[in-house]
Amino acid sequence: MHSAICWNCLFNDFSTSLVSGTGIFIVYSVSRVGENEKSKPQSAGNQRHKYSLVGTSETTRGTIYPISFCEWLAGLIDGDGCLLVSKQGYTSLEITIGLEDIYPLRYIQDKLGGSIKLRSGTKTYRYRLRNKEGMLKLISAINGHIRHSTRLTQLHRVCQVLNVPLINPQKPTVKSYWFAGFFDAVGTIGITMKNDLPQLSVRVTNKRLQDVEIYKTVFGGNIYYDSSKNGYYQWSIQNKKEVLNMLDYFNNVSFKSHKSLRYHLIQNYYDLYDKEAFMSNSPFNKAWHYFLMKWNKLMI
Numbered sequence: 001m002h003s004a005i006c007w008n009c010l011f012n013d014f015s016t017s018l019v020s021g022t023g024i025f026i027v028y029s030v031s032r033v034g035e036n037e038k039s040k041p042q043s044a045g046n047q048r049h050k051y052s053l054v055g056t057s058e059t060t061r062g063t064i065y066p067i068s069f070c071e072w073l074a075g076l077i078d079g080d081g082c083l084l085v086s087k088q089g090y091t092s093l094e095i096t097i098g099l100e101d102i103y104p105l106r107y108i109q110d111k112l113g114g115s116i117k118l119r120s121g122t123k124t125y126r127y128r129l130r131n132k133e134g135m136l137k138l139i140s141a142i143n144g145h146i147r148h149s150t151r152l153t154q155l156h157r158v159c160q161v162l163n164v165p166l167i168n169p170q171k172p173t174v175k176s177y178w179f180a181g182f183f184d185a186v187g188t189i190g191i192t193m194k195n196d197l198p199q200l201s202v203r204v205t206n207k208r209l210q211d212v213e214i215y216k217t218v219f220g221g222n223i224y225y226d227s228s229k230n231g232y233y234q235w236s237i238q239n240k241k242e243v244l245n246m247l248d249y250f251n252n253v254s255f256k257s258h259k260s261l262r263y264h265l266i267q268n269y270y271d272l273y274d275k276e277a278f279m280s281n282s283p284f285n286k287a288w289h290y291f292l293m294k295w296n297k298l299m300i
Helices: 067-080 097-111 132-142 147-160 178-184 212-218 240-250 267-276 286-296
Strands: 010-011 031-033 081-085 089-098 116-117 124-129 187-194 197-206 224-227 233-235
Touching: 010 233, 031 240, 067 081, 067 097, 067 132, 067 178, 081 147, 089 097, 089 132, 089 147, 097 116, 097 124, 097 132, 124 132, 132 147, 178 187, 178 212, 197 240, 197 267, 197 286, 212 224, 212 233, 212 240, 233 240, 267 286
Parallel strands: none
Antiparallel strands: 081 089, 089 124, 116 124, 187 197, 197 233, 224 233
C-alpha cells in the first residue's frame, strides 16, 4: 500500500519575489545540493516581519517535492503538528506522534532534515525542524495545502517571519493526499459488537467541527459530538459501501502510519462477515478468531 518514491535532488538557497499582475507569484531561485546534506545552523535572518501577503487562487508557487508528499505532509501537520514562532522571531515545526509511528517522522526527516527525540515520560516521539533553510523548504511544500483552522493561523505567522505570501487552501478532492496525512494523524479503524454483530467503523476526530466536515463532504458518513475529554467531534463511516469507497481511496495513495496494516484486513473482514463466520456454529468460526487475533495485534 506504500508507494516507493525517490527524489534525486534537494535544493536550498531559496529566495522569493513578487510579480505584478492578476495574482501574487512566488519565484524561488535554487541551487542543487547533495541529497544527504545536513541542514545548516539557524540563520539570524529567520526573524519576524510585520506583515505578509495572502495569495489568490491564481497564485503559482515553486516546490521541490511531488504534490503527493506536499498534501500528505500538510494533512499530517494539520492533525499532529504545530507551526511555531518564538519570542525571538525564529520559526519551527513540531510533530508529535506515537511510538508505533516513527516511520512517518523518519520519512519527513529524510526530506527536510530536523531531529527526532523520544519524549520523556510519554510513549511518543517528537520531530522538530528549526533551521531557516529547512523551514523554507517546508513552507514551499505545505503552503496552499494547510487547512486546519488553527494550523492555518500558525502558518500565516510563520509566513510573516519568512516573508512568504500565504496561499489559501483550495477545497480538496477525493484524490487529495491530504486526507491520508490527516488520517495518519487522527484517524482510527475499529471493530465493535452491536446487537451481537460485529461493526467495523472508520473514524476521524478533532476539536472543531469545521475540521472534520470535509470528510463527510467527500466520503459521506456522519459527524457526532462527544462531550468526554473536554469535547470533540467525530466523523465516522460504518456502511459497507462507504467503507469500501474509503478503502479504494487508500489503495491509490501513500499511507504511512501503522494504520495501513489494518486497512489490509478490511476486505478480509467483509469476506468473513458475509459468511457469518462470527457465529459460533459457523464452519468458518476458526477463521474468524484467527482474523481477530491478527486484527487485535494491530492496536490503534
